[in-house]
Amino acid sequence: MRSRKSPEKQKAWSELLVLINDSEWYLDEEAKRKHKELMKIIESEDKDKPKAKEREKNRYQIYLDKHPGxxxxxxxxxxxxxTFIEMKEIYSVSDRMFTYLRAKYCIERHHRIEPPSKEELSYYYNYLGLTKASEKFKASKPTIYYWLKKYGIKTKAAKRNLNSR
Known part of the structure; x- marks a missing residue:
């Protein structure tokens, strides 16, 4: 398995471990100076190596280049x-792909979904279920649960827990 550290960083780590092996190394001014130098080497970024975000962006762009249109x-x-939910019905790609393209083309996020009234939400959730409520209000299931909690509407799981006592 290949090491992720450059030879320079590996050497710095080795020297650092030898340095801090002495429990009172921090009392010696020369040792403290050496410690700072070694930490600069260890914490430095590799100039030729792209950062994680850049690698991810490159990966998305390569995928898009291979799929014209x-x-x-x-x-x-x-x-x-x-919304991402609507786009996922058409394209089966990661949500992060949508986020990447929104950032690349400086497209603002879609408007916030307005929560329904307490009565409307309660009706759809209790009588038609979570999936139908999610479809009706064009919101994700976690958003529906958030609204239920916000309005103080008991979820079916909470009702089951009360009945089982």
Missing amino acids: LEDGIVALLKQGK
Whole structure:
């Protein structure tokens, strides 16, 4: 297995371990100076190695380059203000791909979903279920649960727990 550390960093780590092996190394001024130098080497970024975010962006762009028309299609939907859920019905790609393209083309996030009234939410959740409520209000299931908690509406799981006591 290949080491992720450069030879310079490996050497710095070795020297650092020898240095701090003495429990009172920090009392010696020369040792403290050496410690600072070694830590600078260890914590320095590799100039030629792209950072994690850059690697991820490159990966998304390579994928888009291999699939002509995909980027244009997703960008068009983003500009129309479609939600990720709606776009996932058309394109089976990661949500992060949508986020990457939104950032790349400086497209603002879609508007916030307005929560329904307490009565409407309670009706859809209790009588039609979580999935139907999610579809009706065009919101994710965690958002529906958030609204239920916000309005103080008991979830079915909470009702089961009360009945089982």
